Amino acid sequence: MSLIQVTNVHRVYNETDIPVSALKGVNLSIKEGEFTAIVGPSGSGKTTLLNIIGGLDSATDGSLEVAEKNITHLGTNELIDFRLNNIGFVFQAYNLIPVLTAKENVEFIMLLQGWEKNKREQRAMQLLEEVGLKEKVNSKPAQLSGGQQQRVAVARALASHPKFVLADEPTANLDSASTNNLLDIMVELNQREQITFVFSTHDQRVIDRARRVITLEDGQIKSDIHK
Amino acid sequence: MIYLRLAWKNIWRNKRRSFITIASILFAVFFAVFMRSMQLGMYAKMINSVVGSYYGYIQIHSKGYWEEQSLDNTFERSINLEKEIKSTKEVVSCVPRLEGFALLSFDEQVRGVSLTGIDPNEENNFSSLKNKIIKGNYLIQEDKGVLIGEGIAEQLKLKCGDSIALISQGYHAVSAGGKYTIKGIVKLNSSRMNNSTIFMTLGSLQEFYGTGNRISALAINLKEGSNAANVMAAINPKLNVQEYEIMDWTEMLPELVQIIKADSSGGEIMVFILYMVISFGIFGTILMMIAERRYEFGILLSIGMSRLRIITVVLLESIMIALLGVGGGILFSRPFLYYFNANPITLTGKAADTLRKFGFEPEMPTLLDFSIPLTHGSAVMMISLCLSLYSVFSILKLKPLEASKR
Incomplete structure (x- = not known):
């Protein structure tokens, strides 16, 4: 059973002016528990594909199903709700809320979902411990290194028990040690808890650790390798 | 509660900007309250010197x-x-x-x-x-x-x-x-x-x-x-309306009412100008805040925070800043109002002569009536809230993907 089913997805920008096709009939199926890297040169359409899977952008044509729900034609507010309850995001620039502590940042998503305070705190502490930041729960983003901030972002992405985690170039701003550390955490979570990760990346270290690598070129899937 | 905390913390992310905005609201409220208290205090004195000391209310x-x-x-x-x-x-x-x-x-x-x-x-x-x-x-x-x-x-x-x-x-x-x-x-x-x-x-x-x-x-x-109209209503049943007429000072001294009205309009225009200046200041802050945090709002939308929640936080920030400015302005003005109530400014020269000619004492005490700060504080609060609607519209129009591009 597919967790994410992309069927003949097209994305054309500037449709009325000079049309630019970012995706040209992409078909893709990602199962639960996969650890997938979407790779390709700049302009190949990997970020566009990730945005469409994440409900941040809409396809010009084709359909997208996530957990057997067709989200192709959901409205803006429905998509916000859908993202909150189904997808965890990890961004290249971490994007934590600067005025909140690490624990509060992780709790924030659960708060939006209406979790009780005790359960929120418990889950946030557990996740921060899992990503190795037990000692930094009360630190604000500015007091953390890039690698630590990204680990908080991973904890935040996992907080709401999402169906899958989308990570857009998560290691692009990290040094080698931080990258390896982050990948270790994500691989372990994937293996132990069957959490589905989908990355867009240029980073060979991520590609090396991925169990499935989808290569995009000119808006089309050039290769799809299961390791 | 978390929204309150988040809004409060957000205010202090850019301390200098928040201080400048709060200070501009504070001084606007201070000047509006002080100016109107002095003006209304002068009218009260005028009324008292003509009405209270001879005609009666x-x-x-x-x-x-x-x-x-x-x-x-x-x-x-x-x-x-x-x-x-x-x-x-x-x-x-x-x-x-x-x-x-x-x-x-x-x-x-x-x-x-x-x-x-x-x-x-x-x-x-x-x-x-x-x-x-x-x-x-x-x-x-x-x-x-x-x-x-x-x-x-x-x-x-x-x-x-x-x-x-x-x-x-x-x-x-x-x-x-x-x-x-x-x-x-x-x-x-x-x-x-x-x-x-x-x-x-x-x-x-x-x-x-x-x-x-x-x-x-x-x-x-x-x-x-006391409210003269209420007292008149209480006295009226005691009078034979066929025999007596009862009037308050505004009916007996319409020229005094006119003088006060004409002068008061000038004060109201000044307050309006003050409000306009402060409105541009607050609007500038809101524009800067929206531009500066557009990316952040985009991210919050991306991770699933609804527009309504983002708007709530932003409105709370505006309310808090306005409250701090208005509250500060009212508090800051009180000692000055008390001082100038006890020690009124005494006019001299031609201004004093003119007032004396009309039977008024040439003094400008401030009026301590709390309705003045309340009125002007509320007006500035309303201005802040109305201007905050711009941020509401901006957030409603925000597209997460476009906003989260640096």
């Missing part, structure tokens, strides 16, 4: 007297009516008066004067007339002497002990005439009254005009802050 006359101020339109004095009025809530004093005109003759000089018959004790309680004596003595209950305004004394070179002759037409056109000794000279607030008014006991004037026990008005003073 309410007067009762015989029906039609105010239209045609003739001795024939006077009414029989009723002690019971006075008692009933005095027992009305908010009434501080109620004095009888008989007013008329006469020609004053001294040596070879003749001039028109206004005569006012008073009950010396009650009038002193009402208008502190005794304190206005600058030469001679105040009247006693059965006195046959008169008090004259300082202006009359100067113009006719009169002094205490001099005798003056008064000639007039009395009640029902009888001839009125008499010779009176000047017992004292009074300095009245109004230069018009100072140059024309002569006081004598009510009995003396009734005898002069042959009115018997008739009076032309009952002047009523009220407790500070």
